[in-house]
Amino acid sequence: THKFWETQPVGQFKDIGDTSLPEGPIEPATPLSEVKQDPYNLPSVYEWTTCDMASDDICSEVYNLLRSNYVEDDENMFRFNYSKEFLSGVPARIRVRDEVVKMAEINFLCVHKKLRSKRLAPVMIKEVTRRVHLENIWQAAYTAGVVLPTPITTCQYWHRSLNPKKLIDVGFSRLGARMTMSRTIKLYKLPEALVTPGFRKMELLDVPAVTRLLRNYLSQFGVATDFDENDVEHWLLPREDVVDSYLVESPETHDVTDFCSFYTLPSTILGNPNYTTLKAAYSYYNVATQTSFLQLMNDALIVSKQKGFDVFNALDVMHNESFLKELKFGPGDGQLHYYLYNYRLRSALKPSELGLVLL
Ligand code: NHW
Numbered sequence: 001t002h003k004f005w006e007t008q009p010v011g012q013f014k015d016i017g018d019t020s021l022p023e024g025p026i027e028p029a030t031p032l033s034e035v036k037q038d039p040y041n042l043p044s045v046y047e048w049t050t051c052d053m054a055s056d057d058i059c060s061e062v063y064n065l066l067r068s069n070y071v072e073d074d075e076n077m078f079r080f081n082y083s084k085e086f087l088s089g090v091p092a093r094i095r096v097r098d099e100v101v102k103m104a105e106i107n108f109l110c111v112h113k114k115l116r117s118k119r120l121a122p123v124m125i126k127e128v129t130r131r132v133h134l135e136n137i138w139q140a141a142y143t144a145g146v147v148l149p150t151p152i153t154t155c156q157y158w159h160r161s162l163n164p165k166k167l168i169d170v171g172f173s174r175l176g177a178r179m180t181m182s183r184t185i186k187l188y189k190l191p192e193a194l195v196t197p198g199f200r201k202m203e204l205l206d207v208p209a210v211t212r213l214l215r216n217y218l219s220q221f222g223v224a225t226d227f228d229e230n231d232v233e234h235w236l237l238p239r240e241d242v243v244d245s246y247l248v249e250s251p252e253t254h255d256v257t258d259f260c261s262f263y264t265l266p267s268t269i270l271g272n273p274n275y276t277t278l279k280a281a282y283s284y285y286n287v288a289t290q291t292s293f294l295q296l297m298n299d300a301l302i303v304s305k306q307k308g309f310d311v312f313n314a315l316d317v318m319h320n321e322s323f324l325k326e327l328k329f330g331p332g333d334g335q336l337h338y339y340l341y342n343y344r345l346r347s348a349l350k351p352s353e354l355g356l357v358l359l
């Protein structure tokens with residue numbers, strides 16, 4: 001049972017399959033004057049602080065909390081180590097079917113390891129909900145590795161080894177049956193040179209063309225980000241050690257025909273004497289119209305290998321299934337569940353019907 005989540009405006013397990021329930025907001029918006037004006041009570045000795053992420057000292061405190069206490073894999077071998085650039089919150093527009101909804105993207109919920117299982121998380125979630133309501137936003141999107149009431153879809157993580165020797169040394173992957181290290185290294189070897197003519201890094205002047213390409217691509221998915229040019233500039237313009245974006249500019253017409261991107265999310269390797277950091281690239285948004293998806297993503301693998309990533313990760317969202325197996329990705333031991341707060345879908349989506357990637 002879910003004593004907290006049962007009280008929240010989210011799809012409930014008991015309602016799965018009940019097609020009489022309407023699609024859309026579960027609770028209506030209320031006048032802002034009716035939103036609770038003061039913060040929720042915390043157990044004594046605790047107090048709320050609003051983190052000014054523009055302050056280097058405060059940003060470092062948040063970064064250090066997460067570096068030591070944020071998400072680990074099920075065997076506690078790796079812990080996400082998001083860089084400071086990721087630690088800001090911005091509103092988003094997410095389209096559900098034909099409706100574009102203003103939402104908060106909730107991320108980086110974290111309770112210090114020593115303060116776990118004291119029901120602090122429900123208070124934090126209620127407080128962030130209250131603060132989002134005061135911004136006149138009534139829906140949210142979030143992902144988690146745990147099952148909560150109730151996923152709009154459940155995605156599988158896939159992993160493409162770029163540096164198989166290190167991945168095996170640190171326990172991220174294992175030597176396959178009847179495989180030697182040298183055969184494994186050969187299996188995952190990538191060419192030095194890129195394949196696609198006109199493949200280049202995205203630049204500021206590409207924002208309008210990339211926005212058009214992405215908006216057109218994302219329009220086919222049941223739930224998707226509604227990107228405008230400002231969003232594309234913020235989320236997709238290349239930033240060293242944060243996000244990498246590449247596109248294909250037709251050598252003849254100079255049209256931007258294809259796009260691929262990935263973000264940088266290292267993990268701390270816990271308790272290994274030889275290595276401290278696993279450098280991982282995560283597939284972000286990709287669009288192929290003139291180049292085959294396979295060739296486009298193969299070029300993305302080549303550049304990520306050149307940039308020193310150990311592994312390239314992807315979810316089975318959008319059309320990613322079409323390249324995962326052929327490009328030698330293998331399924332991981334983790335899943336990612338997607339959720340909406342205060343918005344009911346009539347039925348769950350397939351991962352391939354989802355056009356949304358949260359960092
Ligand atoms: S998912 C990553 C979340 N963070 C981590 O996993 C870091 C390591 N773990 C921790 O820090 C990305 C703690 O274990 C946390 C729970 C804090 C996770 N989402 O305090 P208690 C995100 O950041 C429920 C939601 O005793 P704890 C997305 C759990 O089911 N709920 O546990 C965040 C139970 O409720 P139940 C989660 O271990 C989205 C209750 O918390 C959860 O000390 C947030 C237990 O609380 C999770 N990941 O702390 C929701 N994990 O009903 C946003 C556990 O089952 C909603 N729980 O009894 C939208 C808000 C905005 C709306 C605006 C309109």
Ligand code: EN5
Pocket residue numbers: 071072073074075076077107143144145157158159160161171172173174329330331332333334335336358359
């Ligand atoms: C919110 N934005 O479990 C995120 N990762 O598979 C919060 N496994 O890396 C939610 N256990 O399978 C995050 N190697 C939920 C995910 C939490 C982190 C997590 C998984 C995803 C992961 C790795 C390492 C497992 C270590 C032991 C994994 C196998 C790789 C292998 C490579 C060769 C081909 C087959 C697969």
